[in-house]
Amino acid sequence: VYGQSKWEGESAVRDSGVDHVILRVSWLFGHGGANFVRTMRRLSTERPELRVVADQHGCPTPTRALAGVLLDLASRTTAPQWGTYHYAGQPATTWHQFAEEIIEGCRRDGGVVTERVVPIPTSEYPTPAERPAYSVLDCTKIGSALAIEAPSWRSALTDVLDRWRT
Numbered sequence: 001v002y003g004q005s006k007w008e009g010e011s012a013v014r015d016s017g018v019d020h021v022i023l024r025v026s027w028l029f030g031h032g033g034a035n036f037v038r039t040m041r042r043l044s045t046e047r048p049e050l051r052v053v054a055d056q057h058g059c060p061t062p063t064r065a066l067a068g069v070l071l072d073l074a075s076r077t078t079a080p081q082w083g084t085y086h087y088a089g090q091p092a093t094t095w096h097q098f099a100e101e102i103i104e105g106c107r108r109d110g111g112v113v114t115e116r117v118v119p120i121p122t123s124e125y126p127t128p129a130e131r132p133a134y135s136v137l138d139c140t141k142i143g144s145a146l147a148i149e150a151p152s153w154r155s156a157l158t159d160v161l162d163r164w165r166t
Helices: 002-016 036-044 063-075 095-107 140-146 153-165
Strands: 021-024 049-053 083-086 116-120
Touching: 002 021, 021 063, 036 049, 036 095, 036 153, 049 095, 063 153, 083 140, 095 116, 095 153
Parallel strands: 021 083, 049 116
Antiparallel strands: none
């Protein structure tokens, strides 16, 4: 339902005939709001073991980088090539691998009680909405057409964790 409603919204924009840029993003994280990084950070101080899905692949995308791209596109004096683009952090990873990097980054702060991040299949973590096993976004088009590079989620993760330290 979620994916279908997004597709219908995109189609309505395209079909309207207006000049547009649709930016598809995935796995958003940042220092504000609820997100996977904040949840893993909190759980790392509460649980000795975390069980995290290891068979779903995607691209964590830093919200700060996304905001920068949106501002860049809005401020361009010449119209960009209109259309639909993917913008996501690189490289691709799994929720489990992402969680391991988050926990490792949190260890610098102390207070981490998590000793193990256990990989589990999606079937062991049922959710109301089905999630795709492979949601990696190819960002080649946005790079070649708009000269926008995909951000490194690893360096952004370090920045987010550092901001929480201060």
